[in-house]
Amino acid sequence: xxxxxxxxxxxxxxxxxxxxxxxxxxxxxxxxxxxxxxxxxxxxxxxxxxxxxxxxxxxxxxxxxxxxxxxxxxxxxxxxxxxxxxxxxxxxxxxxxxxxxxxxxxxxxxxxxxxxxxxxxxxxxxxxxxxxxxxxxxxxxxxxxxxxxxxxxxxxxxxxxxxxxxxxxxxxxxxxxxxxxxxxxxxxxxxxxxxxxxxxxxxxxxxxxxxxxxxxxxxxxxxxxxxxxxxxxxxxxxxxxxxxxxxxxxxxxxxxxxxxxxxxxxxxxxxxxxxxxxxxxxxxxxxxxxxxxxxxxxxxxxxxxxxxxxxxxxxxxxxxxxxxxxxxxxxxxxxxxxxxxxxxxxxxxxxxxxxxxxxxxxxxxxxxxxxxxxxxxxx
Amino acid sequence: xxxxxxxxxxxxxxxxxxxxxxxxxxxxxxxxxxxxxxxxxxxxxxxxxxxxxxxxxxxxxxxxxxxxxxxxxxxxxxxxxxxxxxxxxxxxxxxxxxxxxxxxxxxxxxxxxxxxxxxxxxxxxxxxxxxxxxxxxxxxxxxxxxxxxxxxxxxxxxxxxxxxxxxxxxxxxxxxxxxxxxxxxxxxxxxxxxxxxxxxxxxxxxxxxxxxxxxxxxxxxxxxxxxxxxxxxxxxxxxxxxxxxxxxxxxxxxxxxxxxxxxxxxxxxxxxxxxxxxxxxxxxxxxxxxxxxxxxxxxxxxxxxxxxxxxxxxxxxxxxxxxxxxxxxxxxxxxxxxxxxxxxxxxxxxxxxxxxxxxxxxxxxxxxxxxxxxxxxxx
Numbered sequence: 001x002x003x004x005x006x007x008x009x010x011x012x013x014x015x016x017x018x019x020x021x022x023x024x025x026x027x028x029x030x031x032x033x034x035x036x037x038x039x040x041x042x043x044x045x046x047x048x049x050x051x052x053x054x055x056x057x058x059x060x061x062x063x064x065x066x067x068x069x070x071x072x073x074x075x076x077x078x079x080x081x082x083x084x085x086x087x088x089x090x091x092x093x094x095x096x097x098x099x100x101x102x103x104x105x106x107x108x109x110x111x112x113x114x115x116x117x118x119x120x121x122x123x124x125x126x127x128x129x130x131x132x133x134x135x136x137x138x139x140x141x142x143x144x145x146x147x148x149x150x151x152x153x154x155x156x157x158x159x160x161x162x163x164x165x166x167x168x169x170x171x172x173x174x175x176x177x178x179x180x181x182x183x184x185x186x187x188x189x190x191x192x193x194x195x196x197x198x199x200x201x202x203x204x205x206x207x208x209x210x211x212x213x214x215x216x217x218x219x220x221x222x223x224x225x226x227x228x229x230x231x232x233x234x235x236x237x238x239x240x241x242x243x244x245x246x247x248x249x250x251x252x253x254x255x256x257x258x259x260x261x262x263x264x265x266x267x268x269x270x271x272x273x274x275x276x277x278x279x280x281x282x283x284x285x286x287x288x289x290x291x292x293x294x295x296x297x298x299x300x301x302x303x304x305x306x307x308x309x310x311x312x313x314x315x316x317x318x319x320x321x322x323x324x325x326x327x328x329x330x331x332x333x334x335x336x337x338x339x340x341x342x343x344x345x346x347x348x349x350x351x352x353x354x355x356x357x358x359x360x361x362x363x364x365x366x367x368x369x370x371x372x373x374x375x376x377x378x379x
Numbered sequence: 380x381x382x383x384x385x386x387x388x389x390x391x392x393x394x395x396x397x398x399x400x401x402x403x404x405x406x407x408x409x410x411x412x413x414x415x416x417x418x419x420x421x422x423x424x425x426x427x428x429x430x431x432x433x434x435x436x437x438x439x440x441x442x443x444x445x446x447x448x449x450x451x452x453x454x455x456x457x458x459x460x461x462x463x464x465x466x467x468x469x470x471x472x473x474x475x476x477x478x479x480x481x482x483x484x485x486x487x488x489x490x491x492x493x494x495x496x497x498x499x500x501x502x503x504x505x506x507x508x509x510x511x512x513x514x515x516x517x518x519x520x521x522x523x524x525x526x527x528x529x530x531x532x533x534x535x536x537x538x539x540x541x542x543x544x545x546x547x548x549x550x551x552x553x554x555x556x557x558x559x560x561x562x563x564x565x566x567x568x569x570x571x572x573x574x575x576x577x578x579x580x581x582x583x584x585x586x587x588x589x590x591x592x593x594x595x596x597x598x599x600x601x602x603x604x605x606x607x608x609x610x611x612x613x614x615x616x617x618x619x620x621x622x623x624x625x626x627x628x629x630x631x632x633x634x635x636x637x638x639x640x641x642x643x644x645x646x647x648x649x650x651x652x653x654x655x656x657x658x659x660x661x662x663x664x665x666x667x668x669x670x671x672x673x674x675x676x677x678x679x680x681x682x683x684x685x686x687x688x689x690x691x692x693x694x695x696x697x698x699x700x701x702x703x704x705x706x707x708x709x710x711x712x713x714x715x716x717x718x719x720x721x722x723x724x725x726x727x728x729x730x731x732x733x734x735x736x737x738x739x740x741x742x743x744x745x746x747x748x749x750x751x752x753x754x755x756x757x758x
Contacts, residue, residue, distance in 0.1 A: 071702075073702045074702055078702065315748075316747075316748050319704050319748055319751075320704070320746070320747055320748065322704075323450075323452045323453055323457065323703060323704040323705075323744035324702060324703070324704065325698050325699070325701075325702040325703065325704055326702075365702035367699070368695075368699055369694075369695050369698055369699065369751060369754070369755035370755055370756075370757070372698075372748060372751050372752065372755070373751065373752040373753075373754075373755045373756035373757070374752075374756070375748070375752075376748035376749055376751070376752045377749075377752035377753070377756040378749070378752070
């Protein structure tokens with residue numbers, strides 16, 4: 001892809017939004033009273049059993065929380081990844097010309113949502129796409145990527161095996177690599193989620209006497225493209241001299257999938273992760289470009305992690321109370337707000353009587369009833 | 380309840396809507412391209428194996444279908460039942476006066492959505508509610524009814540056991556019975572769903588050159604209140620000399636739960652049903668008031684039934700493709716449109732090149748991840 005990178009700033013995200021708008025959905029921003037009530041009720045001591053706060057003599061926090069859920073599970077292909085893929089592909093076409101890109105095609109490696117996102121962008125813009133997928137990928141994901149017209153090529157599941165297959169495709173076809181998360185054009189595309197949240201939050205407040213901004217926004221962190229994009233968007237206040245929206249990240253802690261949180265604590269990016277967390281979209285280490293944004297404390301105010309049990313609890317609440325289907329990766333931010341006593345204490349202290357309006361990005365909804373059954377079945 | 384019944388017509392539904400509007404959600408009317416495409420693609424011969432059309436030499440129908448999903452799963456308490464309960468309770472208060480109703484309270488029997496709906500209406504309007512529930516009801520349903528402030532009283536699960544407990548409560552407290560479905564005030568309340576569908580469908584077409592009406596609307600039929608209400612709304616064209624929207628009903632066929640369809644064939648209402656269909660909201664026979672509407676061919680154009688397997692297939696599509704959580708009862712109408720060759724042939728023939736715009740009422744979303752696991756788990 002291009003080495004002629006656009007700087008990461010609000011202007012370029014607004015520009016990206018103009019470019020991809022015809023191709024993506026403006027997904028809804030939903031509220032939910034039941035979840036607000038649950039989040040604004042102190043946890044009981046029994047809720048804390050098995051967590052780091054068990055047996056602490058601190059009283060459970062009593063924050064006041066109102067959620068604003070950005071439903072990227074209703075985005076095209078069922079995840080925010082459509083934003084970055086369309087933006088990156090259109091930028092490549094602008095740079096090299098339609099003819100050349102159509103002749104060479106594009107290639108990526110992904111077993112998940114980025115595969116379908118690039119396949120959709122390629123199909124829409126009439127560009128051949130090659131997707132390298134581990135041969136152990138679930139048949140339904142392979143089928144849906146193929147049904148979007150992509151050529152799926154199988155590889156082993158390790159990084160070197162995947163890269164070898166990708167190189168071979170590039171040698172044969174000249175295909176241009178569109179990375180899944182670690183690239184400025186991808187980051188700018190994902191950042192458009194933040195732009196829409198700000199717009200929609202303002203629209204929903206029309207008629208209120210005082211213009212407010214979201215106090216905080218949570219996104220999941222896997223490769224980090226979504227978090228870096230949204231942190232870029234909110235790195236400046238939306239109104240001169242206005243209040244800045246704080247951006248937070250959330251990760252699964254299972255088997256060390258909280259590489260970003262651990263990296264921040266150690267002052268150094270963790271370059272590899274091997275975790276089987278149920279949040280399968282978040283098993284990736286944070287990319288280099290994304291790390292540069294996320295490790296900047298003026299852009300990201302904190303990264304928290306939650307257990308797989310807490311992810312399941314949050315997912316159950318979203319399915320049963322909001323009637324919305326999300327994948328496990330989508331609810332890590334909500335799980336932090338519901339279960340992390342340090343974060344909840346912060347909201348109680350900083351939000352006070354008013355509380356906080358917290359935006360939660362539901363990053364995707366690509367799960368199956370069989371996967372839900374495997375998570376919640378008694379068998 | 381009142382014996383001073385309002386006639387079933389559009390005017391009284393519009394009146395009911397004005398009365399209950401402050402208390403209910405105007406649930407969204409959603410479209411979905413993926414489901415339109417699936418419905419508009421002929422079934423393969425292998426899809427027909429095990430159905431009544433297996434081995435038929437008829438070519439599978441090729442209808443053109445656009446869906447408009449009315450999401451009553453996002454209604455308060457997760458089902459359309461909130462509409463009828465609020466309307467009926469407000470009418471009782473109007474007739475007897477707030478003081479008397481508050482003193483006597485109201486009572487009903489229900490193990491399902493009507494229990495929570497009446498509990499919510501009672502809590503909101505500060506009227507004591509007594510709910511008779513079979514002692515074998517799932518603990519989560521009992522808990523949510525109680526959390527809405529209702530007094531839950533247990534009974535056996537047969538009709539006479541239930542009625543005996545209800546009579547006792549009435550003797551002790553003077554509580555007024557608010558029936559779950561077989562009453563004009565309930566029917567008028569549920570009919571407001573049709574009013575909103577018509578309004579929202581018109582709004583979503585603004586800017587189109589020609590003003591259209593929905594060609595058809597499908598609702599599930601259990602006790603029949605929702606279908607009778609919506610059929611009442613659409614019994615007159617929305618514009619003078621305009622086209623009438625056809626109203627259809629759908630039922631599960633498992634163990635004879637298609638009592639309405641069977642009754643229509645025999646020319647006589649089937650008064651009792653005993654079925655363990657997965658569509659647990661539809662195990663009830665059609666009520667007398669509802670039968671009078673539904674058996675009138677000028678109001679209801681047809682009632683179809685689907686197997687539990689077909690209900691599961693439709694539910695899987697809604698959860699995975701629309702990312703929307705529905706209970707099995709909610710998707711019987713969609714299942715007819717997807718799988719019933721007689722109905723699909725009708726759309727092909729009557730809709731022709733233009734096809735049909737079909738409204739589907741997703742009646743409720745009260746299921747749990749454990750129930751989904753039980754339906755779709757491999758165990």
